[in-house]
Amino acid sequence: MLELRLVQGSLLKKVLEAIKDLVNDANFDCSSSGFSLQAMDSSHVALVALLLRSEGFEHYRCDRNTSMGMNLGNMSKMLKCAGNDDIITIKGDDGSDTVTFMFESPTQDKIADFEMKLMDIDSEHLGIPEAEYHAIVTMPSAEFSRICKDLSSIGDTVVISVTKEGVKFSTRGDIGTANIVLRQNTTVDKPEDATVIEMNEPVSLTFALRYMNSFTKATPLSNTVKISLSSELPVVVEYKIAEMSYARYYLAPKIEEDEDENGD
Amino acid sequence: MLELRLVQGSLLKKVLEAIKDLVNDANFDCSSSGFSLQAMDSSHVALVALLLRSEGFEHYRCDRNTSMGMNLGNMSKMLKCAGNDDIITIKGDDGSDTVTFMFESPTQDKIADFEMKLMDIDSEHLGIPEAEYHAIVTMPSAEFSRICKDLSSIGDTVVISVTKEGVKFSTRGDIGTANIVLRQNTTVDKPEDATVIEMNEPVSLTFALRYMNSFTKATPLSNTVKISLSSELPVVVEYKIAEMSYARYYLAPKIEEDEDENGD
Amino acid sequence: MLELRLVQGSLLKKVLEAIKDLVNDANFDCSSSGFSLQAMDSSHVALVALLLRSEGFEHYRCDRNTSMGMNLGNMSKMLKCAGNDDIITIKGDDGSDTVTFMFESPTQDKIADFEMKLMDIDSEHLGIPEAEYHAIVTMPSAEFSRICKDLSSIGDTVVISVTKEGVKFSTRGDIGTANIVLRQNTTVDKPEDATVIEMNEPVSLTFALRYMNSFTKATPLSNTVKISLSSELPVVVEYKIAEMSYARYYLAPKIEEDEDENGD
Numbered sequence: 124m125l126e127l128r129l130v131q132g133s134l135l136k137k138v139l140e141a142i143k144d145l146v147n148d149a150n151f152d153c154s155s156s157g158f159s160l161q162a163m164d165s166s167h168v169a170l171v172a173l174l175l176r177s178e179g180f181e182h183y184r185c186d187r188n189t190s191m192g193m194n195l196g197n198m199s200k201m202l203k204c205a206g207n208d209d210i211i212t213i214k215g216d217d218g219s220d221t222v223t224f225m226f227e228s229p230t231q232d233k234i235a236d237f238e239m240k241l242m243d244i245d246s247e248h249l250g251i252p253e254a255e256y257h258a259i260v261t262m263p264s265a266e267f268s269r270i271c272k273d274l275s276s277i278g279d280t281v282v283i284s285v286t287k288e289g290v291k292f293s294t295r296g297d298i299g300t301a302n303i304v305l306r307q308n309t310t311v312d313k314p315e316d317a318t319v320i321e322m323n324e325p326v327s328l329t330f331a332l333r334y335m336n337s338f339t340k341a342t343p344l345s346n347t348v349k350i351s352l353s354s355e356l357p358v359v360v361e362y363k364i365a366e367m368s369y370a371r372y373y374l375a376p377k378i379e380e381d382e383d384e385n386g387d
Numbered sequence: 388m389l390e391l392r393l394v395q396g397s398l399l400k401k402v403l404e405a406i407k408d409l410v411n412d413a414n415f416d417c418s419s420s421g422f423s424l425q426a427m428d429s430s431h432v433a434l435v436a437l438l439l440r441s442e443g444f445e446h447y448r449c450d451r452n453t454s455m456g457m458n459l460g461n462m463s464k465m466l467k468c469a470g471n472d473d474i475i476t477i478k479g480d481d482g483s484d485t486v487t488f489m490f491e492s493p494t495q496d497k498i499a500d501f502e503m504k505l506m507d508i509d510s511e512h513l514g515i516p517e518a519e520y521h522a523i524v525t526m527p528s529a530e531f532s533r534i535c536k537d538l539s540s541i542g543d544t545v546v547i548s549v550t551k552e553g554v555k556f557s558t559r560g561d562i563g564t565a566n567i568v569l570r571q572n573t574t575v576d577k578p579e580d581a582t583v584i585e586m587n588e589p590v591s592l593t594f595a596l597r598y599m600n601s602f603t604k605a606t607p608l609s610n611t612v613k614i615s616l617s618s619e620l621p622v623v624v625e626y627k628i629a630e631m632s633y634a635r636y637y638l639a640p641k642i643e644e645d646e647d648e649n650g651d
Numbered sequence: 652m653l654e655l656r657l658v659q660g661s662l663l664k665k666v667l668e669a670i671k672d673l674v675n676d677a678n679f680d681c682s683s684s685g686f687s688l689q690a691m692d693s694s695h696v697a698l699v700a701l702l703l704r705s706e707g708f709e710h711y712r713c714d715r716n717t718s719m720g721m722n723l724g725n726m727s728k729m730l731k732c733a734g735n736d737d738i739i740t741i742k743g744d745d746g747s748d749t750v751t752f753m754f755e756s757p758t759q760d761k762i763a764d765f766e767m768k769l770m771d772i773d774s775e776h777l778g779i780p781e782a783e784y785h786a787i788v789t790m791p792s793a794e795f796s797r798i799c800k801d802l803s804s805i806g807d808t809v810v811i812s813v814t815k816e817g818v819k820f821s822t823r824g825d826i827g828t829a830n831i832v833l834r835q836n837t838t839v840d841k842p843e844d845a846t847v848i849e850m851n852e853p854v855s856l857t858f859a860l861r862y863m864n865s866f867t868k869a870t871p872l873s874n875t876v877k878i879s880l881s882s883e884l885p886v887v888v889e890y891k892i893a894e895m896s897y898a899r900y901y902l903a904p905k906i907e908e909d910e911d912e913n914g915d
Contacts, residue, residue, distance in 0.1 A: 197562040204537035204565070221563070232572045232582065233530070237541070239563040266761070273732035277765070298725040299749070299767040301732070308760045318760065461826040468801035468829070485827070496836045496846065497794070501805070503827040 125153055125189055125215035128182035132211030132226065134175075134344075134364065136202045141341035141362070141370050142171050143195040150190045150246050157368070158213070161248055169334045170357070170373040172251065179366035181210075191215060191222055192244035198224075201237040251373070256351040256359075257326040258285040261319045262305060264348040264362060268339035270303050275332045277301045280377060284327040285320060285352060294332070315346035326352050328376040335360070338372040389417055389453055389479035392446035396475030396490065398439075398608075398628065400466045405605035405626070405634050406435050407459040409598075414454045414510050421632070422477070425512055433598045434621070434637040436515065443630035445474075455479060455486055456508035462488075465501040515637070520615040520623075521590040522549040525583040526569060528612040528626060532603035534567050539596045541565045544641060548591035549584060549616060558596070579610035590616045592640040599624070602636040653681055653717055653743035656710035660739030660754065662703075662872075662892065664730045669869035669890070669898050670699050671723040678718045678774050685896070686741070689776055697862045698885070698901040700779065707894035709738075719743060719750055720772035726752075729765040779901070784879040784887075785854040786813040789847040790833060792876040792890065796867035798831050803860045805829045808905060812855040813848060813880060822860070843874035854880045856904040863888070866900040 129135055142149075142160070149162035157176040164171065177183040205211055205226040212225040219241075226235040260283075270292050274281050278294030278301070285291075289306040307320045338360045342348075345362040352358055357373040364370065393399055406413075406424070413426035421440040428435065441447040469475055469490040476489040483505075490499040534556050538545050542558030542565070549555075553570040571584045602624045606612075609626040616622055621637040628634065657663055670677075670688070677690035685704040692699065705711040733739055733754040740753040747769075754763040798820050802809050806822030806829070813819075817834040835848045866888045870876075873890040880886055885901040892898065 194562070200540045200562065201565070204540065230572075232570050233567065234570075235537075235565065235567040237563060237565045273763075276728045276732065298722070298728065299765060301729070301763065301765045303761065303763040306760050306762075308758075458826070464804045464826065465829070468804065494836075496834050497831065498834075499801075499829065499831040501827060501829045 192242035456506035655741040720770035
């Protein structure tokens, strides 16, 4: 039996909005440590890893490890029916082919049960080792979202270049070029407004803006985003959620042609 | 001669928004008691009855009973040109084939006259007798609207079931099922937040959500909605307006097949 | 060399929004007195004249008169990437085929450079002589915008008639007619709410609403609009910007057929 009660139900609504455009169907894995998902996007280019730790739930009961295949579009349709202040409980019975989402209004005057059919989904779980990165940029998530959106109006790819002084986002397209530089800045009133750069060596990598823009759907989950860059690894774009939970996105850099290296 | 002056002109704007999607053309009937409309929706399934009593107007002159055929889409276009704080006056001359809507800004610095052509519309006025209902539910209109909209994302019909404890709204569709229960609740800070159930006997009826969603276009007219249910009569969904005026919608229940009765 | 620094960068964003729907490509002319543009709309019916005087810039350097051909759609795409509080600097080098827009955030933590390719555009500069007008109406720009939009839902043209008492905007279409009268009104709390009529002789002229609606895209530039009317000249619709700058639109009246004159 499975019963996961999340007082801040809006969190689950935001999580679905953060992944449903990237992934159509996926297995949610439930164990004693938490409720998680790992899935490739539908074009098999980016990887999404989501973890909601059991500590973040008011009540968390998971008798045995379970994998539940869900259509994320349908799940999102159901969660949209929950009020933003509702308590959401995920319920499942062993061997059942459905999952139930229960929404309770704060006053307990309205109780809704939405029952969704589960799917059989083949998936292999990738082990993602901890790694050393050349540079890690932590910045306001809304700023990162704005930059990716703005650059998309000019070009298709973004070059992210990190030096000690700051991080540069660049693109080029038919109508011209764009460079946006953010300086390291830790003397801010609110910690979440800081731009912090941890750098072992300078790095400059190119990514498809289309995927970056999909990742920024997670912006409502966190005030800050952490971007971990290495020339030998996929970039990790991470949105931390309370209680050590997170939504992480992985994307391999594009191999730059020489002309792009020099033409900038 | 006809001259109806409504200080709260936004009320007439809201009335049009509440009926224009359901009814294309209709006769507005004007008598000494009020300004009213009764019309079947364009698919001849639902009935709309609207009454604005003469007491609700600052000035109300109607020399003789008049019926004015109007295209509600065109009337809505004109009323959208009135500001929300404008005073609206409806003017007609005996035998004229036009009606004039006059909009006065609160400061009287802006006066607009919109003249619309009238239409000849055949219509028969149905007598709707007062009736006894098995159950009457009064609830916040925004909550009813939200429930109808939410259920529409799952299924096409809603089963409304009333017991002494509360009212249940249910649907089922390809992706699963949904049940939303509202408890009777009269201990609220604001009377319009109450959910009140008057029940003679339990009732469970099925309706097309498409029409229910059209009815909820009247939500801005009133904080509460009254739903009168009987297994032998069309449901009445009523939005009360000040001064004993109202917008009422009538819809016959769908005949449930057995499998639906048992399958829930 | 050219370097124009505008602390209130949102002004340039608004200017582009005010003209980009009317004009596709145009030359911006830069001289010691200011940054200006004069262009016919793409259907060669209306004329746009824009002037941002050098006094409005924090720093203004223009070594020699320059004409820079720009695609306004592309320029608008780039300026949309500037924050509303950003300082915008326009930079150009003599003989270069590009222009650079630099956006600085108020805290200087984010600096963006957008480089756009210039175009060769043939254009002739029309001399527009100062003229005497039969009537000049100054009114709140939002009110003028609202009236043009409202009348567009009824008809295609607007008749603007000025008498000493006020200004009347009229239209007619398939569904009926509309007349909106604004009275001269100078006793208002805020000067920008006044409707002021300076009249030498009564005038009544007809214009295409489509163009009027395009002109009102300049509404965010100014709280008031000045409409200068003469039966022998194109109307001038002017939005004043601080420091004697402006956006002006010119449109020739339509020649009214007799039936329209009498049918009103």
